[in-house]
Amino acid sequence: MTYEKMSEFAKEAGFSAWAPLDVSTIQLKQEVRDMCAVNTCGMYGKRWSCPPGCGTLEECGEQLKGKTAGILVQTIGDIEDSFDFEAMMEIEQAHKEHFYAMQAAFADAGISVIALGAGCCTVCAKCTYPDEPCRFPAKRLSSMEAYGMVVNEVCKANGLAYNYGPEKMAYTSCFLL
Ligand code: SF4
Numbered sequence: 542m543t544y545e546k547m548s549e550f551a552k553e554a555g556f557s558a559w560a561p562l563d564v565s566t567i568q569l570k571q572e573v574r575d576m577c578a579v580n581t582c583g584m585y586g587k588r589w590s591c592p593p594g595c596g597t598l599e600e601c602g603e604q605l606k607g608k609t610a611g612i613l614v615q616t617i618g619d620i621e622d623s624f625d626f627e628a629m630m631e632i633e634q635a636h637k638e639h640f641y642a643m644q645a646a647f648a649d650a651g652i653s654v655i656a657l658g659a660g661c662c663t664v665c666a667k668c669t670y671p672d673e674p675c676r677f678p679a680k681r682l683s684s685m686e687a688y689g690m691v692v693n694e695v696c697k698a699n700g701l702a703y704n705y706g707p708e709k710m711a712y713t714s715c716f717l718l
Contacts, residue, residue, distance in 0.1 A: 542652055542718060547612040554643040555616070555635070558701065562611030562715055566698035569602050569689030577686065582661070589675040590662030590683045601688040604655060608717040613701050614643065617711045629710050633660060636712035640682070643716065652718060657690075658682045659712040685715060 544561050551559040577585050577592045584591045595601065616639055618632035640658045647654045662668070662682040668675075675681050685692050692713050693703040705711055 542610070542650070544610070544612065547610075547716070547718075550643050550646040551612060551614050554614075554646065555639040556614040556643070557617040557711075558615040560613045560696075560699050560701040562613045562695070562699050562717070564605070564608050564611055564717065567605065567690060567695060569598050569605075570691060571598055571689065573686055573689045573691060574598055584661040587670060588661050588668040589670045590668075590681050591687050594670050595683045595687050598689050605688070605717060608655060611715055611717040613696060613699055613713060613715050614639070615701070615711045615713050617705055617709055619708060620710045622707065632710050633712055636714070637663070637682075640714050641680075647716065655717040656682070656714070657685045657688055657717075658714040659684055661687075685713065 548559060574592055580586075586593060588594060596604075616632055616636035618628065618635065620628040620632075636659055640656065644654070644656045647656075660682075661684065662680075664677050664680050664682065685695065695715070696703040696713060701713075703711065703713065
């Protein structure tokens with residue numbers, strides 16, 4: 542699939558910005574996984590989408606092997622200040638909707654992708670982790686960070702802004718083919 546076609550998908554899904562993702566710029570870092578383990582977000586060890594349930598760094602790297610093309614996508618929205626959590630949650634929700642729309646577009650086109658989003662999987666109100674297998678593996682949403690990526694570094698390496706100023710919030714995801 543061409544980058545132009547992926548761009549069309551991104552536009553139709555509702556994203557605000559996108560850029561080609563050079564797979565060779567992706568580095569999976571143990572330090573990111575270590576930050577997950579600190580559990581600031583409270584999701585470490587709670588969902589199959591997040592460490593350690595999403596697999597070791599090596600296992601995540603294995604999944605990315607053979608991927609030769611990709612696209613970074615962002616949803617950018619307005620916030621009043623860094624405490625405007627309501628607006629941030631609205632932008633995050635919109636980003637998830639855009640993400641699922643783009644994932645569905647790839648599926649409809651018969652294209653197999655690895656889709657890495659922002660935040661944890663919220664498909665089920667209560668995740669089956671660790672007692673039962675994931676209910677919806679095809680819908681499971683792991684974040685770029687869960688796979689060990691430093692998102693701002695990936696954006697920078699691919700010519701996409703990450704920080705749009707104090708009155709903007711951007712959520713970033715990627716699709717790898
Ligand atoms: S799809 Fe459901 S069971 Fe699977 S990781 Fe997401 S919340 Fe957990």
